[in-house]
Amino acid sequence: MSSLHASLAEKFNADEARTNWHDQTLWWVRQKRDRAANMLVEWEQLRQWASDIKDHTLSNLHNYLLEFEKNAQDNGIKVHWARDGEEHNRIIYEIIQAAGIKKIVKSKSMLTEECHLNPYLQHKGIEVVDTDLGERIVQFREEAPSHIVLPAIHLKKEDVSNTFHQHLGTEKGNNDPQYLTHAARLHLREKFVQSDLAITGVNFAVAETGGIVVCTNEGNADMGAHAAKIHIACMGFEKIIPKAEHLGVFTRLLARSATGQPITTYTSHFHRPAPGQEMHIILVDNGRSRQLGRDDFRNSLKCIRCAACFNTCPVYRRSGGHSYHTAVAGPIGSILNPNLDMKANADLPFASTLCGSCSNVCPVKINIHEQLWKWRQVISAEGLTAPSKKMGMQLMAWVLSKPAVYRFSGAAARWILRTLPFLAKNRKLNPWYKQRELPEAPKESFMEWYKKQQS
Amino acid sequence: MYTVGLFVPCYVDQFYPQVAIASLQLLEKLGCKVVVPLNQTCCGQPMANSGFARLSAGCDKNFVRNFTGFDYIVCPSGSCALHVKEHLESTEEPGTANKIRSSVYELTEFLTDVLNVTEWKGRFPHRVGLHNSCHGQRGLQLSSMSELVAPAFSKPVQLLRQISGLHLLLPERSDECCGFGGTFCVFEEAVSVKMGKDRIQEHERNEVDYITGGDMSCLMHLQGILKRKNSVVQVLHIAELLNACYE
Numbered sequence: 001m002s003s004l005h006a007s008l009a010e011k012f013n014a015d016e017a018r019t020n021w022h023d024q025t026l027w028w029v030r031q032k033r034d035r036a037a038n039m040l041v042e043w044e045q046l047r048q049w050a051s052d053i054k055d056h057t058l059s060n061l062h063n064y065l066l067e068f069e070k071n072a073q074d075n076g077i078k079v080h081w082a083r084d085g086e087e088h089n090r091i092i093y094e095i096i097q098a099a100g101i102k103k104i105v106k107s108k109s110m111l112t113e114e115c116h117l118n119p120y121l122q123h124k125g126i127e128v129v130d131t132d133l134g135e136r137i138v139q140f141r142e143e144a145p146s147h148i149v150l151p152a153i154h155l156k157k158e159d160v161s162n163t164f165h166q167h168l169g170t171e172k173g174n175n176d177p178q179y180l181t182h183a184a185r186l187h188l189r190e191k192f193v194q195s196d197l198a199i200t201g202v203n204f205a206v207a208e209t210g211g212i213v214v215c216t217n218e219g220n221a222d223m224g225a226h227a228a229k230i231h232i233a234c235m236g237f238e239k240i241i242p243k244a245e246h247l248g249v250f251t252r253l254l255a256r257s258a259t260g261q262p263i264t265t266y267t268s269h270f271h272r273p274a275p276g277q278e279m280h281i282i283l284v285d286n287g288r289s290r291q292l293g294r295d296d297f298r299n300s301l302k303c304i305r306c307a308a309c310f311n312t313c314p315v316y317r318r319s320g321g322h323s324y325h326t327a328v329a330g331p332i333g334s335i336l337n338p339n340l341d342m343k344a345n346a347d348l349p350f351a352s353t354l355c356g357s358c359s360n361v362c363p364v365k366i367n368i369h370e371q372l373w374k375w376r377q378v379i380s381a382e383g384l385t386a387p388s389k390k391m392g393m394q395l396m397a398w399v400l401s402k403p404a405v406y407r408f409s410g411a412a413a414r415w416i417l418r419t420l421p422f423l424a425k426n427r428k429l430n431p432w433y434k435q436r437e438l439p440e441a442p443k444e445s446f447m448e449w450y451k452k453q454q455s
Numbered sequence: 456m457y458t459v460g461l462f463v464p465c466y467v468d469q470f471y472p473q474v475a476i477a478s479l480q481l482l483e484k485l486g487c488k489v490v491v492p493l494n495q496t497c498c499g500q501p502m503a504n505s506g507f508a509r510l511s512a513g514c515d516k517n518f519v520r521n522f523t524g525f526d527y528i529v530c531p532s533g534s535c536a537l538h539v540k541e542h543l544e545s546t547e548e549p550g551t552a553n554k555i556r557s558s559v560y561e562l563t564e565f566l567t568d569v570l571n572v573t574e575w576k577g578r579f580p581h582r583v584g585l586h587n588s589c590h591g592q593r594g595l596q597l598s599s600m601s602e603l604v605a606p607a608f609s610k611p612v613q614l615l616r617q618i619s620g621l622h623l624l625l626p627e628r629s630d631e632c633c634g635f636g637g638t639f640c641v642f643e644e645a646v647s648v649k650m651g652k653d654r655i656q657e658h659e660r661n662e663v664d665y666i667t668g669g670d671m672s673c674l675m676h677l678q679g680i681l682k683r684k685n686s687v688v689q690v691l692h693i694a695e696l697l698n699a700c701y702e
């Protein structure tokens with residue numbers, strides 16, 4: 001029985017040319033990241049600092065959150081606390097209702113994806129327009145983002161052209177990126193102007209100042225927040241950093257890790273509402289305090305959502321974001337999502353070869369591949385692996401703990417492979433054999449050979 | 456003279472005896488006293504990586520019983536060596552388990568770091584591609600890693616460069632995973648094979664005669680794909696290659 005990730009990945013791989021294209025595109029981003037990292041001799045030191053600052057913050061989160069709340073309130077920002085996604089959505093809806101607003105623009109926020117805000121608001125009859133270009137494209141197509149930094153990376157120019165032709169009336173078959181971006185730009189400008197409320201994400205929230213920082217390349221967060229009467233910034237509570245002086249460590253790492261740029265085009269600091277404007281910040285838990293309580297997994301909360309682990313992951317590049325069937329895909333998603341719903345996401349920690357490349361690129365030094373290994377132990381202990389797998393493993397453990405049984409089984413297996421190869425050479429029953437030949441079974445094992453030599 | 460316990464991974468014992476034979480012969484030629492504990496089976500990695508580390512106590516016990524009392528334990532597999540280093544446990548003999556964990560070496564690092572081998576008499580006049588296996592590379596740090604900003608080095612490359620006639624060709628993505636991944640190779644068959652095919656394509660572009668490496672498990676996976684497409688490229692474990700060059 002193949003897992004959900006495995007079967008979605010198999011579908012993705014059915015179009016090999018497209019898989020190659022996806023792999024190469026993301027590898028190119030990884031290479032840009034390598035070049036940018038190698039320009040800084042202090043790169044590894046920066047990673048260490050970032051990791052240390054985050055570790056310290058997570059250990060003192062309670063105090064920093066209260067400090068942040070107080071300073072933000074003193075600045076005139078309204079601060080809300082949300083236990084989970086539902087409460088987060090409700091708070092936003094209440095703000096919208098109180099102001100009698102129907103049209104909303106939103107810049108990229110993985111948190112609102114995690115909380116399923118768009119469908120919630122649409123259900124209430126409110127139009128939400130995603131203003132990040134990639135997000136807008138997937139929104140038109142009624143798809144989920146497939147990558148946390150490059151939401152439409154699974155799509156080619158032709159796909160975008162078709163989508164825009166359908167939704168924006170662009171010329172059919174015109175795949176020119178400049179032409180298409182221009183059309184999107186005109187469309188989004190109109191939405192910015194019409195909207196009375198802007199929702200943004202948060203990259204960093206500084207406890208010392210009560211301000212937030214939003215990093216984008218398109219400036220869409222700024223357009224939205226400046227044009228609207230109300231600005232709501234939504235953040236998972238792990239986005240806190242203690243002081244403004246720590247910010248430089250993270251902004252230097254973030255864009256280099258994400259796309260290989262020295263810094264994002266826009267790094268916008270919001271400290272207080274503009275005159276006549278209203279500003280809200282929602283601090284969201286949604287399972288984070290549970291993760292904080294898991295010793296083996298707490299430091300997954302250090303993540304700054306740069307997606308370097310996606311771009312380097314040989315499995316992600318060849319299975320696509322949608323195969324992870326969650327808001328946050330990739331290696332980090334595979335250690336965050338089992339915390340949100342262990343049963344539904346029990347397949348994800350197994351969607352990895354544990355090659356360890358993710359841990360090496362991570363700018364905040366999360367031991368991602370070790371956590372994947374640890375989640376496997378938790379998931380199997382909770383009985384969430386297939387019963388057949390469990391039985392197989394129990395049998396294997398028994399055989400391997402008994403040298404005589406092991407020798408007998410090894411010889412038997414080799415004998416079967418030599419004499420009755422058709423038993424193993426079945427493409428339906430043996431996934432190994434589907435696209436690979438079996439190793440040849442020698443008459444003698446090494447131990448048999450060795451004993452003969454000795455005698 | 457060192458006394459070395461030869462740790463033979465179970466699948467090498469059963470399917471690739473020539474790799475263990477080459478390791479044994481090579482270490483003996485280099486002056487080690489090699490002991491092969493006869494009741495060894497497996498390090499327990501297949502269970503642990505599948506989420507069943509809790510079932511590996513029997514394996515661990517057997518491993519400790521077999522590998523007590525050596526100066527060094529050498530294994531022609533980075534992955535199995537790493538597993539023992541990171542996960543071997545013994546409630547009865549924690550001290551012995553500790554000692555074992557710190558004396559386990561993967562074959563190439565044993566050659567470069569302990570035996571300090573620098574010269575090979577034989578020649579290997581072929582075009583050879585190297586596959587860096589992840590657990591050896593990133594886990595045991597047998598070579599520098601492309602993700603890190605750090606000085607470059609590689610223990611297997613150091614050895615291969617010492618062999619005359621050998622034309623070493625590294626793939627462009629020098630340390631991308633081949634997709635074997637233990638049970639991953641069957642549970643995620645499509646991605647596993649695609650990853651293997653992509654590795655092979657780079658080596659084929661380099662027109663290599665052999666793909667060598669320190670882990671037969673990765674090579675077995677690549678070999679399966681190569682054979683299915685009737686490729687002329689062969690896989691050869693680094694122990695076999697080096698043993699052929701040491702008269």
Ligand code: SF4
Binds near residue numbers: 364365
């Ligand atoms: S886990 Fe690390 S590499 Fe992955 S997105 Fe988060 S910060 Fe970036």
